[in-house]
Amino acid sequence: MTAEPFTAHSSRWPVPPQDGYTVDDLFTLPDLPPHTELLDGSLVFVSPQRxxxxxxxxxxxxxxxxxxxxxxxxxxxxxxxxxxxxxxxxxxxxxxxxxxxxxxxxxxxxxxxxxxxxxxxxxxxxxxxxxxxxxxxxxxxxxxxxxxxxxxxxxxxxxxxxxxxxxxxxxxxxxxxxxxxxxxxxxxxxxxxxxxxxxx
Missing domain, CATH: 3.90.1570.10 (tt1808, chain A)
Structure with missing residues (x-):
């Protein structure tokens, strides 16, 4: 049995587009954590709250x-x-x-x-x-x-x-x-x- 080679695309996190994400991406990307925000084209994931x-x-x-x-x-x-x-x-x-x-x-x-x-x-x-x-x-x-x-x-x-x-x-x-x-x-x-x- 051989190990599967690691590739840059094997990460479960989405790779951002060159110009950043847009509102359409935020609502169509699969499996984003709850309460993900979009600020200046970047996805922001929320930590557990107090x-x-x-x-x-x-x-x-x-x-x-x-x-x-x-x-x-x-x-x-x-x-x-x-x-x-x-x-x-x-x-x-x-x-x-x-x-x-x-x-x-x-x-x-x-x-x-x-x-x-x-x-x-x-x-x-x-x-x-x-x-x-x-x-x-x-x-x-x-x-x-x-x-x-x-x-x-x-x-x-x-x-x-x-x-x-x-x-x-x-x-x-x-x-x-x-x-x-x-x-x-x-x-x-x-x-x-x-x-x-x-x-x-």
Whole structure:
């Protein structure tokens, strides 16, 4: 019995095209890991998340759904097509209800998104803080939240940003430690204390 020779194509990982991947590749390549994102034509694989990450997503989705008007929906971990080479997956999004076309839906267009939320993870900190906000702003998503832990008790902190239509960049409008209270994209009042997180 002879061993099969190793070839460059024997790897189970896809070989990227010379100009990088596109949105069509992301949704047609077989066997990609769950929650794969496309940033600047590169596939980004997500590492296992912290418990804080999962609970914070649940807390925000629950709070947003309880106060969202009928024409808007809060969704978790859905791909958003920004352009042909960028398809991130915000941890939470608020989208127009008419963009939800059925249970087989796999992505939203940037024009349908009113809010993108990223909960910072150690493995994706630079992407969450720097790369993604810039791309969301360039795509015209009007609101962005960045969620992190702070203090010795690791309590949640939510930084709220609004898009400046002139500069096409986000401007910080508030830093929230105990209650997330804002009027955009609709009136929101969510308990984000450590206790609220622990009750989930």
């Amino acid at each position: 418990f804080f990450h999962s609970c914070m997503i649940d807390l925000l989705v629950s709070g947003l759904r309880s106060s969202a008007p009928r024409e808007l929906k809060a969704v978790r971990e859905m791909s958003v097509v920004l352009d042909r080479r960028n398809v991130p997956e915000p941890d939470v999004s608020v989208v127009r209800s008419d963009a939800v076309t059925g249970p087989g839906l796999t992505r939203f267009q940037a024009a349908d998104v009113l809010l993108a939320v990223e909960v910072v993870s150690p493995d994706s900190e630079a992407r969450d803080r720097d790369t993604k906000p810039g791309k969301y702003a360039s795509a015209g998503i009007p609101n962005f939240w960045l969620v992190d832990m702070a203090g010795t008790d690791n309590h949640p902190v939510v930084r709220v940003y609004e898009l400046d239509p002139v500069s096409k960049a986000y401007a910080l409008t508030g830093i929230h430690h105990d209650r997330l209270k804002t009027g955009v994209p609709f009136p929101i009042d969510i308990d984000i204390t450590r206790e609220a997180l622990d009750e989930l």
